[in-house]
Amino acid sequence: MAEILPLSDEEDACVKTYIREFSDQCLQGPMTGYDCIYRSHAFADTRSVVVLHTSSQAFALKIDTTSPSTERLKNEFELLSALHQHFDGNETSRVVRPVYLSQGGEFLVTEYIDRPTAVDLIYNSADDNQVAQVYRRAGSWLNDLHARHPPTRYAFKPRWMTDSLSELIQAVPRDIANQSRAMVDEMLAEGARLKGTEDLRVFSHGDFHGQNLIVGQGKTIGLDFTEARDKLAVYDIVDFLKADIFRETVASEVDRSGILRRNKEMFFRLYRHPINHEILDYCIRGRLLKDWLFLHQITHTCSAFERDRRSRLWARLNLIFD
Numbered sequence: 072m073a074e075i076l077p078l079s080d081e082e083d084a085c086v087k088t089y090i091r092e093f094s095d096q097c098l099q100g101p102m103t104g105y106d107c108i109y110r111s112h113a114f115a116d117t118r119s120v121v122v123l124h125t126s127s128q129a130f131a132l133k134i135d136t137t138s139p140s141t142e143r144l145k146n147e148f149e150l151l152s153a154l155h156q157h158f159d160g161n162e163t164s165r166v167v168r169p170v171y172l173s174q175g176g177e178f179l180v181t182e183y184i185d186r187p188t189a190v191d192l193i194y195n196s197a198d199d200n201q202v203a204q205v206y207r208r209a210g211s212w213l214n215d216l217h218a219r220h221p222p223t224r225y226a227f228k229p230r231w232m233t234d235s236l237s238e239l240i241q242a243v244p245r246d247i248a249n250q251s252r253a254m255v256d257e258m259l260a261e262g263a264r265l266k267g268t269e270d271l272r273v274f275s276h277g278d279f280h281g282q283n284l285i286v287g288q289g290k291t292i293g294l295d296f297t298e299a300r301d302k303l304a305v306y307d308i309v310d311f312l313k314a315d316i317f318r319e320t321v322a323s324e325v326d327r328s329g330i331l332r333r334n335k336e337m338f339f340r341l342y343r344h345p346i347n348h349e350i351l352d353y354c355i356r357g358r359l360l361k362d363w364l365f366l367h368q369i370t371h372t373c374s375a376f377e378r379d380r381r382s383r384l385w386a387r388l389n390l391i392f393d
Contacts, residue, residue, distance in 0.1 A: 305351040
């Protein structure tokens with residue numbers, strides 16, 4: 072069950088105004104309650120999600136108070152509507168059903184599906200077989216999304232990776248920099264070797280972490296498409312696979328990318344687009360290293376969850392850069 076977050080008096084007044092507009096436009100019966108279940112860490116004052124309850128169904132009200140000027144939610148609503156048609160008739164994959172876009176553009180409403188996300192299961196399930204099936208279903212869903220438009224070929228440009236690694240190693244304590252310097256040097260050298268290698272560019276989710284994929288009964292359901300755009304297919308795959316660090320393992324079960332071999336193989340059971348796996352493995356290793364360095368920045372204060380994540384990242388990094 073999602074955590075219920077408090078609303079300030081000002082936020083609550085805004086939510087009530089949004090609910091009135093949505094109710095007047097779309098509902099025939101009364102609302103029975105509402106709960107805030109998400110607040111953006113980076114945009115806490117402007118972005119949140121509230122679940123609306125009626126006697127027969129629930130809706131997700133997604134708020135972005137800056138959207139009237141950025142058109143962020145308007146663009147997402149239009150894309151959701153198009154993707155809903157793209158997945159029409161698909162027996163296993165779909166997206167959340169768009170319901171309403173506010174007249175001012177500051178909120179949109181979709182159906183609310185009270186089922187676990189992929190991350191809920193990857194982080195918490197004691198059943199390795201269940202988690203493997205989550206990876207299989209995620210690969211199937213992403214395969215269907217990436218088929219929305221014909222793919223193109225695009226040269227791999229590792230600068231986003233190499234530049235950020237070079238910057239991050241300068242922003243951590245000296246002992247952390249010394250521990251990771253050989254890893255960073257290896258990533259810089261491999262990036263130079265892979266630069267210009269062609270790989271598959273597709274319509275991509277753009278933020279395909281496991282919290283944006285709902286594991287429904289019979290269908291896998293995608294949400295949150297505000298970052299969708301054309302880019303290399305491997306980037307969506309990296310975003311999803313890196314959650315694997317929260318699974319307990321032994322060294323023999325981890326492949327060269329740092330991901331459990333079984334989960335990675337299950338993902339590619341139904342993901343069929345011909346990506347370059349050497350680039351994929353490079354990007355996964357780089358992302359794990361970037362995340363570990365980020366959590367060691369002198370200016371960053373880790374939560375208990377982040378300290379655990381940092382420890383798990385280091386364990387995987389030691390396996391793949393040994």
